Amino acid sequence: MRVVITGGAGFLGSHLCDFFIEKGWDVLCVDNLVTGAESNVAHLLSHSQFQFTKQDVSKYIEVPGPVDAVLHFASPASPPDYLKLPIQTMKVGALGTHNSLGLAMAKKAKFLLASTSECYGDPEVSPQPETYWGHVNPVGPRGVYDEAKRFAEALTMAYHRYHGLDTRIVRIFNTYGPRMRLNDGRALPNFLYQALVGEPITVYGDGKQTRSFCYVSDLIEGIYRLLESNEHEPVNIGNPRELTILEFAERVRSLVGTKAPIVLRPLPQDDPKRRCPDIAKARRILNWEPKVNLEEGLQITYDFFKRQVAGTGRKT
Ligand code: UDP
Numbered sequence: 001m002r003v004v005i006t007g008g009a010g011f012l013g014s015h016l017c018d019f020f021i022e023k024g025w026d027v028l029c030v031d032n033l034v035t036g037a038e039s040n041v042a043h044l045l046s047h048s049q050f051q052f053t054k055q056d057v058s059k060y061i062e063v064p065g066p067v068d069a070v071l072h073f074a075s076p077a078s079p080p081d082y083l084k085l086p087i088q089t090m091k092v093g094a095l096g097t098h099n100s101l102g103l104a105m106a107k108k109a110k111f112l113l114a115s116t117s118e119c120y121g122d123p124e125v126s127p128q129p130e131t132y133w134g135h136v137n138p139v140g141p142r143g144v145y146d147e148a149k150r151f152a153e154a155l156t157m158a159y160h161r162y163h164g165l166d167t168r169i170v171r172i173f174n175t176y177g178p179r180m181r182l183n184d185g186r187a188l189p190n191f192l193y194q195a196l197v198g199e200p201i202t203v204y205g206d207g208k209q210t211r212s213f214c215y216v217s218d219l220i221e222g223i224y225r226l227l228e229s230n231e232h233e234p235v236n237i238g239n240p241r242e243l244t245i246l247e248f249a250e251r252v253r254s255l256v257g258t259k260a261p262i263v264l265r266p267l268p269q270d271d272p273k274r275r276c277p278d279i280a281k282a283r284r285i286l287n288w289e290p291k292v293n294l295e296e297g298l299q300i301t302y303d304f305f306k307r308q309v310a311g312t313g314r315k316t
Pocket of ligand 1: 079080271
């Protein structure tokens with residue numbers, strides 16, 4: 001079996017590369033390294049079943065040889081990243097998805113789209129089931145990511161309905177774990193980094209907004225089960241344990257044992273007030289639910305960040 005993983009050198013992409021190599025598949029990792037890093041897959045480069053190619057999937061993707069599955073994970077995914085790269089984000093969500101679907105068609109391969117809880121925008125329903133159509137501001141700063149992913153879902157369904165392509169759509173909720181970038185700007189890397197170097201912990205708004213954090217190995221298992229299923233409509237994969245960002249910051253603070261204060265900073269525009277996956281569908285059709293609790297997952301991620309920060313020469 002051979003899988004092409006776009007965005008394969010990113011946080012989730014690189015964990016998928018590991019997972020499929022472990023399963024004995026051939027893996028072609030495609031990444032333009034805009035937000036991904038070769039270091040995430042450096043340990044795989046000498047593996048005979050692993051190939052890496054530096055390529056922007058917004059442009060035509062040429063892949064020699066047979067392919068059984070295309071997993072489209074290329075995209076900036078952290079809000080500060082996609083706010084900095086708004087046009088690339090829209091291009092990879094639109095043109096990149098089109099090219100990845102075209103590759104899957106040409107190879108008669110399965111296609112799996114990495115979609116997102118951002119499709120629900122700032123939801124008026126919580127927890128969010130897949131049947132909820134969302135509450136997205138198309139012209140706000142986050143619209144570049146949300147609408148690109150909504151377009152990508154629509155395009156994927158069009159390829160499924162019109163061409164009969166064997167497609168899957170996973171709606172990924174907040175995920176964390178080793179290989180998140182120290183400076184990626186999301187809550188968890190920010191809080192861990194700040195706590196480790198003793199800087200104030202920046203909570204945006206009043207910190208009462210909620211998120212639900214899924215450990216990366218749980219997410220990868222859910223994605224694999226979805227790929228192996230026959231479900232073509234979107235499926236939420238995430239951890240339904242919901243907590244406020246303030247609670248989350250406090251947890252990180254006590255884990256690291258820092259005396260650094262929590263400081264409040266302005267809330268970014270259109271920041272969702274509540275986010276929690278309804279995973280009844282994943283439980284029912286994939287027999288999947290998360291296994292790693294927040295305490296365990298945070299500890300592993302903390303150990304990774306400690307090594308990263310030590311590598312930057314910053315005192316902890
Ligand atoms: N956030 C925060 N401080 C930070 C970074 C993020 O309070 O230093 C908040 C952010 O406003 C949001 C939540 O944490 O309410 C999760 O943000 P993240 O960027 O991780 O991802 P999102 O869920 O918004 O896509």
